[in-house]
Amino acid sequence: xNNLLPIxxxxxxxxxxxxxxxxxxxxxxxxxxxxxxxxxxxNLGSSRSVxxxxxxxxxxxxxxxxxxxxYEEVANVPSQTARVQSLVDLYSNMSSEELAEAAEKLRGLPxxxxxxxxxxxxxxxxxxxxxxAMDHANGQRGWESMLIKPGILQSWAASDPKAAADYYASNxxxxxGMGMMxxxxxxxxxxxxxxxxxxxxxxxxLAWAKGLEGRDGNDSVSxxxxxxxxxxxxxxxxxxxxLEGDALTKANVDxxxxxxxADWSGAESFINGLPADQRGDxxxxxxxxxxxxxxxxxxxxxxxxxxxxxxxxxxxxxxxSMSRENPADAAxxxxxxxxxxxQRDSMRNVIGNWVGQDPSAAxxxxxxxxxxxxxxxxxxxxxxxxxxxxxxxxxxxAETISDERSRGWSIGMTTMRWMGEDPKAASNYLESSEFIxxxxxxxxxxxxxx
Numbered sequence: 001x002n003n004l005l006p007i008x009x010x011x012x013x014x015x016x017x018x019x020x021x022x023x024x025x026x027x028x029x030x031x032x033x034x035x036x037x038x039x040x041x042x043n044l045g046s047s048r049s050v051x052x053x054x055x056x057x058x059x060x061x062x063x064x065x066x067x068x069x070x071y072e073e074v075a076n077v078p079s080q081t082a083r084v085q086s087l088v089d090l091y092s093n094m095s096s097e098e099l100a101e102a103a104e105k106l107r108g109l110p111x112x113x114x115x116x117x118x119x120x121x122x123x124x125x126x127x128x129x130x131x132x133a134m135d136h137a138n139g140q141r142g143w144e145s146m147l148i149k150p151g152i153l154q155s156w157a158a159s160d161p162k163a164a165a166d167y168y169a170s171n172x173x174x175x176x177g178m179g180m181m182x183x184x185x186x187x188x189x190x191x192x193x194x195x196x197x198x199x200x201x202x203x204x205x206l207a208w209a210k211g212l213e214g215r216d217g218n219d220s221v222s223x224x225x226x227x228x229x230x231x232x233x234x235x236x237x238x239x240x241x242x243l244e245g246d247a248l249t250k251a252n253v254d255x256x257x258x259x260x261x262a263d264w265s266g267a268e269s270f271i272n273g274l275p276a277d278q279r280g281d282x283x284x285x286x287x288x289x290x291x292x293x294x295x296x297x298x299x300x301x302x303x304x305x306x307x308x309x310x311x312x313x314x315x316x317x318x319x320x321s322m323s324r325e326n327p328a329d330a331a332x333x334x335x336x337x338x339x340x341x342x343q344r345d346s347m348r349n350v351i352g353n354w355v356g357q358d359p360s361a362a363x364x365x366x367x368x369x370x371x372x373x374x375x376x377x378x379x380x381x382x383x384x385x386x387x388x389x390x391x392x393x394x395x396x397x398a399e400t401i402s403d404e405r406s407r408g409w410s411i412g413m414t415t416m417r418w419m420g421e422d423p424k425a426a427s428n429y430l431e432s433s434e435f436i437x438x439x440x441x442x443x444x445x446x447x448x449x450x
Contacts, residue, residue, distance in 0.1 A: 067093065071105060071117060087120045096129035103136060119151050126155035130164070138174065146177050153178075154192050161197035165208055168193060179219060191219035198227035206239065218247040226254035233259035237270055252278055253285045260286035264297070284310030288317040295321040303337060312342040320349035327354035331365060335374070344377040351381035359386055367397070376403045380410045391418035392425065399435055412440045419444060 067089040068074045074086040094102060103121055106114050125133035130152065137148040153175065156164040168175065168189050175189035187195070190212045197205035202224060209220035221243065229236035236255045243251055252274055259267035264286075271282045284305050291298040291314075298318045305311040315338045322330035327350055334346045347366075354362035363386070366378035379401055383394045394414050401407035415436070418426035430441050 071102065071109075074117075075113075084116070084120070087117055088124075091121050091124035094124065094128075096125065096132045099125040099128065100132065100136060115147065118148060122148050122152050123155040126152040127159050130156040130160075130167070134167070134171075134174075149175060150178055150189075150192060153189060154196060157193040157196035158199075161193055161200065161205070164193050165197070179215070187223060188216045188219045190216040191223045194220035195223040195227055198224040202228050215246075218250050221247055222250040222254045225251045226258050229255045229258035230261075233262070233266065233270070249278055249281065252282050256282035257285035257289050260289040261293075264290055264294070280306040280308065281310045284314045287314040291317040291321040295325075299333060307339065312339055312345065315339075315342040316346045316349070319346040320353070323350040323353040327351075327357060328361065328365070340373055343374045347374070347377040347381045351378055352385040355382060355385040359389060362386075363397070371402060373403070376401045376406050380406050383410045383414055387417065391415070391421065392429070395429065407435060408437065408440065411435050412444060416444055 068077075068086050069090070071087075071090070074083055074090055077083045077086050091099065091102070099121060103118070103125075106117055106121070109117065122133055122137065125136075133152045133156075134149070137145050137152060139145075140148060153164060153168065156167070172189065179188035179191065190209065194205050194209045197208065205224045205227075206221065209217065209224050211217075212220050225236045225239055228239065233255055236251075236258075240248055240251050240255070256267055256271050259270055267286045267289075271279055271286060274282055283301065287298050287301050287305065290301065295318055298314075299322065302311065302314040302318050305314055315334060319330045319334045319338070322333060330346075330350050331354070334343050334350065338346060351362050351366060354365070359382075363382055366375065366382045369375035369378055379397060383398045386394055391414050395411055395418070398407060398410040398414060401410060411433070415426055415430060418429070427445070430436065430444060433441075436444075
């Protein structure tokens with residue numbers, strides 16, 4: 001059960017990206033999952049259920065142990081960190097049947113609570129009876145199933161990667177949405193398995209990953225080599241022999257990223273030895289790793305990256321790290337050195353950190369920017385981050401955002417917070433506002449119970 005917390009954390013990161021899309025497009029209907037091959041897949045790996053020694057049920061194990069016996073008990077724990085640990089304790093003692101019952105009881109929870117509890121529940125379920133967990137996930141609504149299954153697959157692979165790989169091979173269509181949301185959305189199904197497999201058997205994981213095709217194969221090989229690079233980057237670099245094209249490029253990027261965390265000089269030497277057309281992406285990944293420990297050096301190295309996405313991403317990472325200590329300097333550095341895209345994308349973290357230190361200064365800087373994408377992003381980031389300021393004043397500021405979508409989203413989210421503080425004033429604003437469409441008004445009023 002030591003795997004549950006990191007697996008849940010990765011699911012929450014991926015879910016944040018997916019949830020953003022869901023929140024902007026509306027809930028999707030449950031697709032008709034193609035699970036015709038499930039019976040075949042069940043015969044390929046581990047048994048359907050795994051017994052847990054020393055545990056029979058959550059109720060019997062909780063008696064006299066101080067561990068919770070229900071979600072209701074967990075919900076009353078005062079600390080968020082303690083609640084997470086209590087959820088781990090709760091689900092770690094349940095059988096497959098009890099986990100199925102517990103999953104149904106999560107349906108009425110607010111989305112944030114439901115997703116956190118569900119991530120831990122399904123990770124635990126995958127260790128006990130992964131086929132049951134997958135069956136249950138396939139019966140959920142489309143977006144919910146999409147959020148659940150990556151965590152099940154990861155937890156399964158952490159316990160029995162060969163069985164998880166066999167299931168994946170026979171049911172790839174169930175995981176077609178994985179890896180489609182960029183860096184924050186998690187990897188492909190194959191990459192998820194390969195990463196966990198590599199922690200246990202790097203050679204076996206690499207052999208399996210090389211048998212996959214296309215992007216799934218490239219990502220999987222890259223994840224294995226990245227995992228090896230966490231302890232032996234030189235060995236990982238040597239294992240790239242025979243790779244070519246996108247597979248080689250991705251592997252070099254991930255190796256550089258891991259190498260830079262432990263040894264910048266070694267990473268830089270490795271990068272300088274790569275073909276010229278691969279150095280930029282590898283350097284960008286390395287700089288993102290360096291930014292956490294040495295933002296000053298990272299800021300210098302970021303400017304050596306050729307213009308493009310890798311440079312933009314590195315600048316964003318450096319700015320976020322710099323802003324933890326001095327957000328004003330970070331903002332000035334981004335404006336002086338970043339592309340328009342890098343400037344816009346950096347504002348969320350720079351302004352967010354600035355608001356936590358000096359909200360008045362953050363607001364003044366955002367308002368002072370010339371009209372355009374940078375100002376829109378800075379103002380939106382301020383409004384979304386300033387949870388202690390006046391909602392009315394922040395809405396007035398958000399109304400100055402020129403981009404219609406960003407303006408509507410910022411005003412809508414701030415109005416939701418206002419509803420919790422002063423429902424009457426917020427409702428009056430909704431009735432008269434020309435900046436919020438009828439659909440958003442209905443959602444805000446619906447969430448407030450009006």
